Amino acid sequence: MSLLRKKRIFYLLLSFAAVLGLFALRIAWIQTTSAFRAVTVGGKTINELAVRQREESIELDPGRGHIFDRNGKALTGEIAWTPILFPVRRLPEDSQLTALATVLKTTVPELRSTWERLERPYVWPKPGGESGQPLRLDEATAHTLPRIEGLEVLPYMARYGPGDRGNQWLGFVTQRPDVIRKLREHKHQPDYAMTLQVGAAGLEKTLDGFLRGLGGVRAAYTVDGRKDPLGGMGTRVNANTSRYYPLQIQTTIDDVLQQKLERLAVKLNVTEGAVVVLDVKTADIVSMVSLPFYDPHHVDPALENWGNKAVKAFAPGSIFKTVIAAAALEEHVTAPGEVFHCNGQYGKYGLSCWKEGGHGNLTLEEGFAKSCNVVFATLGERLNADVIARTAAKLGIGRSIGWRDPAFLGGDVLRPLDQEEAGALFSNPAAVDGGVLAQTAIGQRDVLVSPLQAANLVVTLLHGGQVKAPRLVREIRYKDGSLLSDLPVQASPSSAGQIHPQTANRLLSWMRLVVTDGTGRTLQQAKWPLAGKSGTAEVLKNNEQRNNQWFIGYGPVDRPQYAVAVLVQNRPKGSKHLAAELFRRTMDVLASQG
Known part of the structure; x- marks a missing residue:
């Protein structure tokens, strides 16, 4: 009925x-x-x-x-x-x-x-x-x-x-x-x-x-x-x-898709994390899944399951290398084709590459595709805290980006997204040294990014560097169906400006290289041709070393429709990269919907 x-x-x-x-x-x-x-x-x-x-x-x-x-x-x-x-x-x-x-x-x-x-x-x-x-x-x-x-x-x-x-x-x-x-x-x-x-x-x-x-x-x-x-x-x-x-x-939510992705996360045994799907044209939130699930009829304030992890900020790991790559290109401290050497050890600050024995000689593009820590620690030390923070702001990182109206219908500020966190870059900018820069460049130290920001970063690149404001609500209507107010698509510009379209396009092509020749090659099995960036962040849970796994990207490559960010939290060290699989399966669901 x-x-x-x-x-x-x-x-x-x-x-x-x-x-x-x-x-x-x-x-x-x-x-x-x-x-x-x-x-x-x-x-x-x-x-x-x-x-x-x-x-x-x-x-x-x-x-x-x-x-x-x-x-x-x-x-x-x-x-x-x-x-x-x-x-x-x-x-x-x-x-x-x-x-x-x-x-x-x-x-x-x-x-x-x-x-x-x-x-x-x-x-x-x-x-x-x-x-x-x-x-x-x-x-x-x-x-x-x-x-x-x-x-x-x-x-x-x-x-x-x-x-x-x-x-x-x-x-x-x-x-x-x-x-x-x-x-x-x-x-x-x-x-x-x-x-x-x-x-x-x-x-x-x-x-x-x-x-x-x-x-x-x-x-x-x-x-x-x-x-x-x-x-x-x-x-x-x-x-x-x-x-x-x-x-x-x-x-803006498609609840049929939302329920499919909720079931998919359960099927893959994801117990903690988030999935965000954005429409690349508008940055509308098409689906936003948070795990663990909650029962709206019975909420225990002492538990955390009622909080929306999709808008909470977490250590991003290597997906933050996208921001560092943009900063290095914009500041001209590197150029496409520059060759780096990775022997597996950075040689200072106790940093090493994730690949034992290193990558050998590789170009900047290959360093991005293979997510080489040595390449990006090097780039981090060539930059400074101000440049990194400014570039992050240009890309919608380190600040709130959700749709807002400062005087909606002549009243108070309207911000439909609840619990949104701005994230962080440097806890003490005055005390930044080479070690802080190197660790920041690989998405560790004090860096915190939300899955919503991560998905919107991809949308920003697809719009040539213009940051869109993710929208959760389209319209408010009266009971009889007549329109009270619409909430139009809007941008979320930074006072620092935006990155150049050429930089954005270059990063998008490197994301494709991640799938064809880098850490995301398992995505070649997907229904759509995809592009993206993987990430793994080391975290502590109950005094035990764990990993936050990330994957962000878009598809299909030839006519982008959706940007997706996946976070799988607190995975055992050395375990399968479940975030990449959940990303691929999410994109397959989207491809099946047409």
């Missing part, structure tokens, strides 16, 4: 409100005219005020705006027919609960025990321990449930789909009384309930001001003061309706 059809079914329930309102008026008249009349119940005389009606209500839809992928697929808000139990005094006999217990996938004793303890309406959960997930019934099954007082099967809105995901950029919602108190301080804000769930991370947080609605949909079950259902009242649905709200957010 389509989302649109489900919503139509959902709001059909509102048509009953007028009819139910007549019953409510009748009950109100009875209470008003005979509120203090003594009545006999069960042989005892009591005051009718003791049995006056009250409503046990539950929120079916909080009225929060929804988020969609680039193709209109809903990323939030799944409606399903869900059994809901309301607190009532008298429960049915076990014989009547048998059929219900079967559908609810529980036992009669467990069902009875749960129902008897209820103090408020209860959404029956999906079995199997998936936190926050309601039991979802198809319409045919929903109609087979027995008619029992206190049981209703209603269209219930779950914010997120089932299962753990690697789309931490979406974020999650939670109750934040501190945020609500601040909102209440502003007179123009609605009187939000303290229990209102607000965005705590990702797009849910950065766009919370647009996603908060005008009120949701509630179902009320009318009982008297002793929790006995009032005959004829049934369930009443109340909703705040508006033509314009809640708003709709359209992202």
Whole structure:
């Protein structure tokens, strides 16, 4: 059933409100005219005020705006027919609960025990321990449930789909009384309930001001003061309706691709890292996977899985040689064709080449393709900290690059990307010496780069040195589909300027050489002709030496469509370069999509 059809079914329930309102008026008249009349119940005389009606209500839809992928697929808000139990005094006999217990996938004793303890309406959960997930019934099954007082099967809105995901950029919602108190301080804000769930991370947080609605949909079950259902009242649905709200957010993400890449990472046993796919024309984020995955229904702040590693900065290893090569060419401290000699040892600072025995004589281009540490340590010492930092900034490294608007719609700064880190180059620029420069040149020491920056570096080269601002959100629309605002493609220029197109083109050709003659030759098996740069960074985890593996690149070479960055964290030293394989397999998925 389509989302649109489900919503139509959902709001059909509102048509009953007028009819139910007549019953409510009748009950109100009875209470008003005979509120203090003594009545006999069960042989005892009591005051009718003791049995006056009250409503046990539950929120079916909080009225929060929804988020969609680039193709209109809903990323939030799944409606399903869900059994809901309301607190009532008298429960049915076990014989009547048998059929219900079967559908609810529980036992009669467990069902009875749960129902008897209820103090408020209860959404029956999906079995199997998936936190926050309601039991979802198809319409045919929903109609087979027995008619029992206190049981209703209603269209219930779950914010997120089932299962753990690697789309931490979406974020999650939670109750934040501190945020609500601040909102209440502003007179123009609605009187939000303290229990209102607000965005705590990702797009849910950065766009919370647009996603908060005008009120949701509630179902009320009318009982008297002793929790006995009032005959004829049934369930009443109340909703705040508006033509314009809640708003709709359209992202740049292709969720079909996103899920394919999440499954691919799991298949390859990648447990830590990230994959970023950018559209090379716009720098739009087509997919952004973070590992380990998270469950948006149940987030433990003490864990790190809810953080988006795609925008966190890590030691880049040899992919940073792309920046050093650009700086050396731009500053004319080397030239294509220069010959270097690598015997495996740099001869100082304790540096060595990754290849035991060295590469022998090799040109600058070959040094890039074979990722020779000796070549790049040499280039690093020919440069200085200022030149390296300036070139990095020109390429979108060492600074925030995500799409932003300093006064969106005349308001505050809008930055849809949550948790984005700028990265780092030198922790103490004043204390840079030859050893620091040599280590920096091979992507170690203090250098930190995010997978998003790494993928965008490739886009920058494909645009002749112009840095684009990766975009996660395309449009914000009203409920009726009319446009509130679009978020146009934009550049992210540096005050230092940009590298020359000739330098960018040369680096792109060297990336192709990496695949044909260098460290990326396994990529020749890919469906598309590819180009890229590998990297391995030494890191410590729990006082144990590990490697962060990287691969960045683009494809197809003859008509570039996508730039991809892959980070696989904390791999054992000497293990297979899993990042290169995940890069190739990611590109194969993209090639299959056309």
